Amino acid sequence: MTLTVTDLTITRGGVPVLEGLNFALETGRALILRGPNGIGKTTLLRTLAGLQPPLVGTIKGAEDQIAYASHSDGLKPTLTVTENLAFWASVFGTDSIQPALDAFALNELADRHAGNLSAGQKRRLGLARMLVTGRSIWMLDEPTVSLDKDAVQMFADAVRAHLAEGGSALIATHIDLGLDGDILDVGANKAKSGPLDDFDGGFL
Amino acid sequence: MIALLLRDLKLAFRAGGGFGLGLAFFLIVTVMVPFAVGPQSSLLATIAAGVLWLGALLACLLSLDRLLALDWEDGSLDLLATAPLPLEAVVTVKALAHWLTTGLPLVLVAPILGVLLNLPAPGFFWLVISLLVGTPALSVIGTFGAALTVGLKRGGLLLSLLVLPLYVPTLIFGAEVARRGALGMETQTPLLMLAGITAATIALLPFASAAVLRINLR
Amino acid sequence: MSIAAKANALWEYANPRKFLATSERVLPFFWITSMFCIALGLVWGFFFTPDDYKQGSTVKIIYLHVPAALMAINCWLMMLVTSLIWLVRRHHVSALAARAAAPIGIVMTLIALVTGAIWGQPMWGTWWAWDPRLTSFLILFLFYLGYVALWEAIEDPDTAADLTSVLCLVGSVFAILSRYAVNFWNQGLHQGASVLRAGAVTGTDTEEKVSNIFFYPLLVCIIGFVLLFVALVLYRTGTEIRARRIKALLARERVGG
Numbered sequence: 001m002t003l004t005v006t007d008l009t010i011t012r013g014g015v016p017v018l019e020g021l022n023f024a025l026e027t028g029r030a031l032i033l034r035g036p037n038g039i040g041k042t043t044l045l046r047t048l049a050g051l052q053p054p055l056v057g058t059i060k061g062a063e064d065q066i067a068y069a070s071h072s073d074g075l076k077p078t079l080t081v082t083e084n085l086a087f088w089a090s091v092f093g094t095d096s097i098q099p100a101l102d103a104f105a106l107n108e109l110a111d112r113h114a115g116n117l118s119a120g121q122k123r124r125l126g127l128a129r130m131l132v133t134g135r136s137i138w139m140l141d142e143p144t145v146s147l148d149k150d151a152v153q154m155f156a157d158a159v160r161a162h163l164a165e166g167g168s169a170l171i172a173t174h175i176d177l178g179l180d181g182d183i184l185d186v187g188a189n190k191a192k193s194g195p196l197d198d199f200d201g202g203f204l
Numbered sequence: 205m206i207a208l209l210l211r212d213l214k215l216a217f218r219a220g221g222g223f224g225l226g227l228a229f230f231l232i233v234t235v236m237v238p239f240a241v242g243p244q245s246s247l248l249a250t251i252a253a254g255v256l257w258l259g260a261l262l263a264c265l266l267s268l269d270r271l272l273a274l275d276w277e278d279g280s281l282d283l284l285a286t287a288p289l290p291l292e293a294v295v296t297v298k299a300l301a302h303w304l305t306t307g308l309p310l311v312l313v314a315p316i317l318g319v320l321l322n323l324p325a326p327g328f329f330w331l332v333i334s335l336l337v338g339t340p341a342l343s344v345i346g347t348f349g350a351a352l353t354v355g356l357k358r359g360g361l362l363l364s365l366l367v368l369p370l371y372v373p374t375l376i377f378g379a380e381v382a383r384r385g386a387l388g389m390e391t392q393t394p395l396l397m398l399a400g401i402t403a404a405t406i407a408l409l410p411f412a413s414a415a416v417l418r419i420n421l422r
Numbered sequence: 423m424s425i426a427a428k429a430n431a432l433w434e435y436a437n438p439r440k441f442l443a444t445s446e447r448v449l450p451f452f453w454i455t456s457m458f459c460i461a462l463g464l465v466w467g468f469f470f471t472p473d474d475y476k477q478g479s480t481v482k483i484i485y486l487h488v489p490a491a492l493m494a495i496n497c498w499l500m501m502l503v504t505s506l507i508w509l510v511r512r513h514h515v516s517a518l519a520a521r522a523a524a525p526i527g528i529v530m531t532l533i534a535l536v537t538g539a540i541w542g543q544p545m546w547g548t549w550w551a552w553d554p555r556l557t558s559f560l561i562l563f564l565f566y567l568g569y570v571a572l573w574e575a576i577e578d579p580d581t582a583a584d585l586t587s588v589l590c591l592v593g594s595v596f597a598i599l600s601r602y603a604v605n606f607w608n609q610g611l612h613q614g615a616s617v618l619r620a621g622a623v624t625g626t627d628t629e630e631k632v633s634n635i636f637f638y639p640l641l642v643c644i645i646g647f648v649l650l651f652v653a654l655v656l657y658r659t660g661t662e663i664r665a666r667r668i669k670a671l672l673a674r675e676r677v678g679g
Contacts (some may be wrong), residue, residue, distance in 0.1 A: 014580050015673050049286050052422040068286045072279030078218040079211070090207035091287045129283075348592065352572065352585055362575050366589065369564040370596045376603040394606070401599065412592050419584045 002026050003048070003065070003137055003168070008057030009191065010040060010047045016055055016191035017043055023184055025137065025168050030159060030181030033172040039186055041172040042071070045139050048170070067135035069143060073126025077115025081106055081125055084114050089132040100131035103158045104151075119146040127155055131162075138162060138169040144177075152177070205289065205297050212301035222267060226306045227313060230263040234317040245322045252321035253331060253382035259317070260310045260335055261342060261375055265367060267306050268346040269353075269360040271298055272417070276354045285421055291414035299340075299347040299410070307339035323386060330385020334398060338378035341402040344409050345370045351413040355420045373401055436513035438663045445656040452653035459646030467639035474636075483541045485640055489647035490533035494562060497527035497651065501569075502594050505587035515659065517583035518666060520590065521573055522658035526651060528566045535559055554604045561600045565593050579666055 008021040017040035025031050033041050047054050049068035075084050085097040085106075101107050104124040109117065114125060123146050130138050138159070144152050156177045159169050163179075170184075171177070216223045237255050241247060275281040284294050314335055315328050323331065349367035353359030377398040384391045435441050467485040474481040501520040508517035538556060539549045550556065572589055576582035 013578050013673065014670075046282075051282060051285055064288060066286060068283065070279050070282050072277075072282075074275075074278055074280035074283040076211070076215055076278070076280070078215060078220060083211075083214070087207055087211045088283070088287075091284070091289060093288065133287075352589060353575075355581075356575055359575075362571055365564075365571055366568045369561060369568055369600075370593070372561055373596065373599040373603040376600075376607050380607060397603070397606070409592070412588055416585055416588050419581055419588075422581065 002061055003170075004058075004060040005048070006058045006060070008047070008059065009055040010043050010052075011055045012040060012043045018186055018189045019191040021057070021186065021189055025170055027136070027166050027168050028163050030163055030169045030171060030179045032177075032179070032181050032183045033170060033186065034174070034183055035186040039190060041186065042141055044186065045141050045170070045172060046070075049139055062137065065135055065137045066139055067130050067133035067137070068139045069126060069130060070141050071145070073122055073129070075114040075122060075125060078113060080111050080113055081117070082110045084125060085128060085132055088129050092133045092135070094132050094134040097128075097132050100128040103131055103161070104128040104154055120148055120151055123147055124151055124154070127158070131158065136167045138167065138171075140169065140171045140173070142172055142174075144173055144175055205293055208284075208289070208294065208297045209301055212298065213304060216301065216305040222270060223305050224309075226263040226267050227309050229266055230259050230310055230313065231317065233259040233262060234320060237321065248322040249324055249386075252318060252323040253327055253386045254379045255321060256314050256317060256323070256331060257335070257338075257375060257379040257382060260307075260314060260339065261371055263310055264302075264306055264339065264342045264346060265364055265371075267302065268350050268367065269363050271302055271347060271350040272354045273350070273359070281354075281417075282421065285418070291417055292410045295347050295351060295413040295417060296344075296406075296410045299343045299413075302347065303340050303343040307335075307343050311335040311339060324388075326388050327382060327386030330391055331382045334378045334381035334385070334395065337381075337395065337399050337402055338374050341374045341398075341405045342371060344402075344405045344413075345374070348409050348413045348416070351417040351420065354417065374398065377401065433511070433513070436511070436515050438515055438667070441515050442660055442663060445660055449653060449656055452649050452656065456646050456649030456653055459642050459649060461646075463639045463641075463643030463646055467636070467643065471635055471639060477545060480541060480544050481636070483537050484636065485643045487534060487537040487541060488640060489644045490530045490537065491559070492644060493647050493651050494527055494530040494534050494559065496648075497523050497530060498562065498565070498590075498594070498597070500655070501527070501590050505590040508583055509587050509591075514583075514666070515663065517587065518662040519655060519659045520586070521583075522662045523655050524566060524570045524573070526654050526658070528563065528570065530651075531559055531563045531566060535563065552608055554601075554608055557604045557608070558601050561604070562597060565597055569593065579669065 003025040005021055005023050009016050009019040010021075011017065021044070023031070033044070035041055043052075045068065046052055048059060048062060049066050050062065051068075076087075079087070082097065082101075085100055089095065089097050101110060104127060106121075106125060106128060109121060109125075114122065117125065123143075127140075127143055130140070143155060147155065152175070156179060159171070159177070159179060162169065169181075171179075171181075234255065237251075237259075238248060241251070272281065275284070285291060311332060314331055318328055318331055346367055349363050349370070352366060353363045356362065377394045380394040381391045381398060384394065435444060464485055468482055471482070473479045501523050504516045504520040504523070507513060508520070535556070538559075542551065542556075543549050569586060569589060572586050573582055576585060
């Protein structure tokens with residue numbers, strides 16, 4: 001399934017931040033999202049994930065295909081690693097969490113409470129969630145924060161395996177994951193303020 | 205849906221989940237009442253039904269600000285919103301979990317507290333019935349309030365201000381059933397009204413809750 | 423002009439600029455006529471009508487009490503309509519009008535409650551009774567408070583408009599439910615709403631009539647309050663529009679547009 005974005009303008013707090021976005025995300029490809037801090041990368045990912053409507057433009061092929069990972073991992077500290085993963089697996093209607101545990105080396109931690117994990121371990125658990133969603137388009141927002149070198153490698157391998165199975169990924173990151181992916185720099189799409197005297201112009 | 209319900213129940217029962225806080229609050233409020241109004245058993249018997257209803261209502265209110273706020277803070281709500289589960293189902297399950305961990309225990313201990321307040325004998329049955337029928341509405345309405353205030357830093361007080369007026373019809377009919385029952389009067393009309401309110405809120409309010417949650421997630 | 427074209431022309435006023443320009447033009451008319459009507463109605467009512475044979479001169483507080491009570495309810499109705507318009511058509515002016523109306527509704531509710539208490543004291547011998555009508559107004563007051571508090575609590579203006587609109591919708595349903603619940607809970611002292619029934623004026627259907635001699639100055643007062651309400655809403659909506667505009671301009675500046 002190809003994700004196609006046409007002439008997209010997105011807003012944050014009612015103010016347009018990025019405009020004129022056009023790109024396609026083919027199956028088996030990764031797209032690395034780049035741009036200076038505060039440009040609206042997170043807003044773009046949230047819009048694509050369907051959490052907020054775009055101001056103008058269309059997003060095709062995203063319906064029920066996207067697995068989204070935000071800055072926070074959505075972990076419950078009083079549940080064990082297994083319980084956290086199993087919950088998301090059953091919400092998304094997939095059965096096995098074992099591949100996810102394997103891919104992010106979580107087997108030894110399986111019975112630990114998520115609250116007792118280190119920041120990097122939590123992040124690994126959060127990323128392992130992507131594997132149990134069974135969805136084809138991954139959207140990741142700064143996935144490598146607090147990961148060490150080995151864990152970054154684990155993550156890159158997981159993404160590569162996902163792409164090989166016909167999935168795709170849109171990743172906002174500043175480090176080089178060694179992925180065979182295109183780069184989407186949104187720096188040039190910064191929204192210019194529109195005319196002030198259109199219908200509701202003074203408000204937007 | 206079952207998975208979400210089981211998770212919420214598990215979270216409530218584990219350490220720090222807050223299960224039992226509502227019950228303890230209900231107990232303390234009930235114990236405080238005789239200190240405030242005096243120990244005459246005839247007076248207590250008159251106000252017992254109303255006081256127990258008010259206590260149960262406040263105990264329900266107490267746990268509402270954790271209902272969605274915890275999932276909001278740790279990002280689960282974002283992830284749930286992108287999951288195959290419709291948000292209407294999410295808020296319904298959340299309300300059900302809230303009722304099972306707060307409302308239902310209140311119903312079960314209310315008769316014991318009724319003894320403390322000298323509730324007349326015929327009142328026990330009607331107190332339990334009215335709470336059983338009415339508390340689900342409290343949870344569902346409360347979920348709407350929690351969804352409205354989920355993004356706010358200090359939403360707790362505002363939540364009470366928004367939810368309490370919405371509780372008025374439920375409280376009036378619920379307490380009326382218990383009061384009339386205690387006096388041995390006819391209870392059918394208020395009980396039907398109470399059941400009607402509960403049924404209508406369960407059927408309709410989740411749509412409003414999901415709508416405001418969607419707005420807050422933007 | 424066809425009806426559709428007329429309807430379209432009406433939506434033109436949802437343009438903030440057009441709204442501001444038009445409201446500034448018509449506001450003086452509303453201010454002057456409302457002040458004139460209220461002054462006329464009050465002077466007429468206070469000094470040129472006889473005392474009631476049962477209630478004495480206390481009855482004259484009706485000239486404040488009834489119009490304020492009417493406006494308290496109609497203000498909520500107006501907020502409901504403008505909230506719906508915002509949710510359906512996304513006209514910012516509509517949402518801001520609802521926001522602007524709420525404090526007016528609060529004041530009207532307070533006037534109705536306070537004048538009612540002052541009237542009730544000599545009549546029923548008590549400042550306050552848990553009569554269904556009085557109780558309903560108190561509940562309405564609480565709904566207003568919650569509505570305004572929600573507006574104040576939310577930073578993002580569009581989010582605030584959306585959430586308060588839904589609250590207004592849901593609140594309306596619960597307000598009506600409360601009205602019935604309160605009626606069931608206590609049949610009270612307050613006389614029925616007797617002013618706007620034809621029979622009440624002619625006195626054919628009930629003993630509790632408001633006779634013609636009180637009715638005409640009362641009608642003038644009601645018209646005055648309606649005009650005053652319109653003037654206040656237009657004025658306050660203008661203020662809200664400007665405040666919103668300032669906020670939007672500041673936001674633009676922050677993102678460096």
